[in-house]
Amino acid sequence: MKTMKASLIAFGVLLACNSLAGISPVQAGEKSKDSHWPQARFEQNNYQTTSTVADVAQFMAALQKKDKLLTSYYPKTAPRSTETGQPLNAWRLASTGKDPLRVYINAGIHAGEVEGKDAMQIILRELVQGKYPEIRQAIEIVTLPTYNADGADAQDPANRRHQPNPASGVGPRENAFGIDLNRDMMKAAAANTRWMLAMYQDFQPAAVFDLHTTNGSYHGFHITYEPAWATGGDAPLQGLNRKMLTDVRATMLPRGMPTYDYGNFRYNKDKQIDGWESAFSTPNLVSNYPTLQYALGVLVESYVYRSFKERVEDNRLYVVELLRWLAANKDQVKREQIAAKARWADQWKNNDARLPLRTEMTWAETYTFDVVDPIKDAHGQIIGEKSRSKMDLPAFVAFKAVDEIRVPQGYLVDPAYAEKLRPILEAHGLKVLPGSARPKDQALMYFHETERNIAKDTFQGIFTAQIKGQWKEQAPEKRAGYTWTKETLDKALYVPLNQPLGRLGFYLLDPRSGDGLVYWGYLHAYYARGKGMWGEPPRQPILAVGSAAANHTAESVAGKPERVQE
Structure with missing residues (x-):
C-alpha cells in the first residue's frame, strides 16, 4: 500500500x-x-553533425531490434562496397499487407546534400513505430541512405559553404574517383551504380525517389521535384508520374510547404526574368532512369538556403506524402505499369515499334512564382532579403518527344567487344543472345555517319562522342581491316529490341543515342579514331538487324541476303 x-x-x-x-x-x-527508440546521431547532438556510414548502420541496427520486418538488404550479384571498401549498406522494410507496391528511396548520392540521408532514418523509425499504417500496409521500401559511401564520411566544413550546414560540415559531391554518381546510370562505371542496377533486377521497384538539395536558385519553394522524363519512356506512365507530383503539390501547399517542378529562372537578352525552365531528360540521372524500367521516378530537391534542420524536416514531410499517394493509388500504378509494357509489346505485334531520338523542353503551364532578391554573406548563404515579389511566368517543365524513328529488330555487337559490353547490358536487365539467334530474314544494316563530334573537354572523365547519321544496307567503308563474316556474326552479341526492356536497349546501343555506350566512349577505338591512326579502320562494332532508318520499312528489307564476306 x-x-x-x-x-x-x-x-x-x-x-x-x-x-x-x-x-x-x-x-x-x-x-x-519515444525515449525508448533509437535516436540518430544528429538528433543526439541537436543537429550539429550529419550522419556517417557507421552512424546510419548503428541506428538501423538498433531499429531492427524493434521490428523483425526491417532487415539488411543485399541485392543478388551486387557489389557489397565501393571501390575504396566503403560498405553499401541498404535496408528493406517489408509491408504488413499483401501484394505491396515496392519503392526504392535513394539518398546521399551527392554527399554534400545530406538532408535525405538523415530524414530517411526518421521516416523508417516512424514507420516501425506505426505512425503511417496506410503506408506500412501498402508499401515495401528499400533504402540506401549513404549511397555515395565514399563521400558520406569525407565531411569538411569547407564543402558547400553557401548552404547552412552542421558544424562538422558535409561531404563532397563526387565519389573518390571524381565520378558524379548521378550521371552514371547508363554507363555504370561505379560500383554504386552496379549495386543499383542489381537492385532493379532483384527488387523490381515500382517507384524510385532520389533525394537531393538544390545548388543555388533564389525562389520561394521548400521542395522542388521532377518526374522521370527520360527520352523514350512510355507517355501515359510519365503522365501518371507527373500527376502524382502535382497532386502532392496541391496537398502540401495549404500545409505551409510550397513545392514546384525543379528548375531555374530563365532570363532574356535584357537579363530580365521571362520564365521558369527545367533541366534534364537524360536517363543517366537516377530519377530519370526509372521510366525505362517501367517505374515512376521522383527527383526531390530541398531548398539549399533553409537551415539544416528545416531541410531534414522538409524531406521527411515530402517523402511521407509521396508514400501516402502511392499507398492510396497502388492499384492504379500497377495497372499503368502493366499497360505500359503491353503498349510496347503491341508496337511489335503491329510491326511498328518507334522511339524518339531526343526530347525538347516545352511549356506546361503558367504559374505564380516568388522571386527573391537575396542578401548574402561572404560564403553565399542568404542572411536576408532585399525584396520578394510574385511573377506569373510560363513554366517550361515538360518534355516532348521529337525525331521519332522506326527501331530495328535488334543490334549485333562485335564479338571483340563482348567481354566489355555484355556485363553492362545484362546488368541493365537486357536479354543478350548469341549472334546466331538473329532473325535471318532481316537485312544487316550499317551505320553511315553524317556528323561526328568528339568533345574537346571531358565529362565524367570521358571525351564523349555525339554521332549523327542513318542505317543503310551498304557498308560505309570501301575497305576495312577486319570484315564481318558469317562466323563473326554468329559469335556476336545479339540484343533483340522486341523484349520488355527493348526501349532501354535502343538507347544503350544506337550510335545516335545522346546517352548510350557510343556516347560514353565504350567504342572509341572505332568512333574516335584520330590522325595518328592511319591504318585501315576495323569493322563497324555495332550492326542493326532490320531497318532502323526513317525512310526504310521492315517489309522493304525482309528476305534480302546478308552482305558479308565468307
Missing part, C-alpha cells in the same frame, strides 16, 4: 512539473515512449 501511495505521489509531482513546463500528460507519455 505504501508503495502504491508513493507511486501516486510521484506521478502527481510529474504531472505538476509537466504542467508548469507546458507538457500535457499525453505528450509526456509520448516523450517517454
Whole structure:
C-alpha cells in the first residue's frame, strides 16, 4: 500500500512539473515512449553533425531490434562496397499487407546534400513505430541512405559553404574517383551504380525517389521535384508520374510547404526574368532512369538556403506524402505499369515499334512564382532579403518527344567487344543472345555517319562522342581491316529490341543515342579514331538487324541476303 501511495505521489509531482513546463500528460507519455527508440546521431547532438556510414548502420541496427520486418538488404550479384571498401549498406522494410507496391528511396548520392540521408532514418523509425499504417500496409521500401559511401564520411566544413550546414560540415559531391554518381546510370562505371542496377533486377521497384538539395536558385519553394522524363519512356506512365507530383503539390501547399517542378529562372537578352525552365531528360540521372524500367521516378530537391534542420524536416514531410499517394493509388500504378509494357509489346505485334531520338523542353503551364532578391554573406548563404515579389511566368517543365524513328529488330555487337559490353547490358536487365539467334530474314544494316563530334573537354572523365547519321544496307567503308563474316556474326552479341526492356536497349546501343555506350566512349577505338591512326579502320562494332532508318520499312528489307564476306 505504501508503495502504491508513493507511486501516486510521484506521478502527481510529474504531472505538476509537466504542467508548469507546458507538457500535457499525453505528450509526456509520448516523450517517454519515444525515449525508448533509437535516436540518430544528429538528433543526439541537436543537429550539429550529419550522419556517417557507421552512424546510419548503428541506428538501423538498433531499429531492427524493434521490428523483425526491417532487415539488411543485399541485392543478388551486387557489389557489397565501393571501390575504396566503403560498405553499401541498404535496408528493406517489408509491408504488413499483401501484394505491396515496392519503392526504392535513394539518398546521399551527392554527399554534400545530406538532408535525405538523415530524414530517411526518421521516416523508417516512424514507420516501425506505426505512425503511417496506410503506408506500412501498402508499401515495401528499400533504402540506401549513404549511397555515395565514399563521400558520406569525407565531411569538411569547407564543402558547400553557401548552404547552412552542421558544424562538422558535409561531404563532397563526387565519389573518390571524381565520378558524379548521378550521371552514371547508363554507363555504370561505379560500383554504386552496379549495386543499383542489381537492385532493379532483384527488387523490381515500382517507384524510385532520389533525394537531393538544390545548388543555388533564389525562389520561394521548400521542395522542388521532377518526374522521370527520360527520352523514350512510355507517355501515359510519365503522365501518371507527373500527376502524382502535382497532386502532392496541391496537398502540401495549404500545409505551409510550397513545392514546384525543379528548375531555374530563365532570363532574356535584357537579363530580365521571362520564365521558369527545367533541366534534364537524360536517363543517366537516377530519377530519370526509372521510366525505362517501367517505374515512376521522383527527383526531390530541398531548398539549399533553409537551415539544416528545416531541410531534414522538409524531406521527411515530402517523402511521407509521396508514400501516402502511392499507398492510396497502388492499384492504379500497377495497372499503368502493366499497360505500359503491353503498349510496347503491341508496337511489335503491329510491326511498328518507334522511339524518339531526343526530347525538347516545352511549356506546361503558367504559374505564380516568388522571386527573391537575396542578401548574402561572404560564403553565399542568404542572411536576408532585399525584396520578394510574385511573377506569373510560363513554366517550361515538360518534355516532348521529337525525331521519332522506326527501331530495328535488334543490334549485333562485335564479338571483340563482348567481354566489355555484355556485363553492362545484362546488368541493365537486357536479354543478350548469341549472334546466331538473329532473325535471318532481316537485312544487316550499317551505320553511315553524317556528323561526328568528339568533345574537346571531358565529362565524367570521358571525351564523349555525339554521332549523327542513318542505317543503310551498304557498308560505309570501301575497305576495312577486319570484315564481318558469317562466323563473326554468329559469335556476336545479339540484343533483340522486341523484349520488355527493348526501349532501354535502343538507347544503350544506337550510335545516335545522346546517352548510350557510343556516347560514353565504350567504342572509341572505332568512333574516335584520330590522325595518328592511319591504318585501315576495323569493322563497324555495332550492326542493326532490320531497318532502323526513317525512310526504310521492315517489309522493304525482309528476305534480302546478308552482305558479308565468307
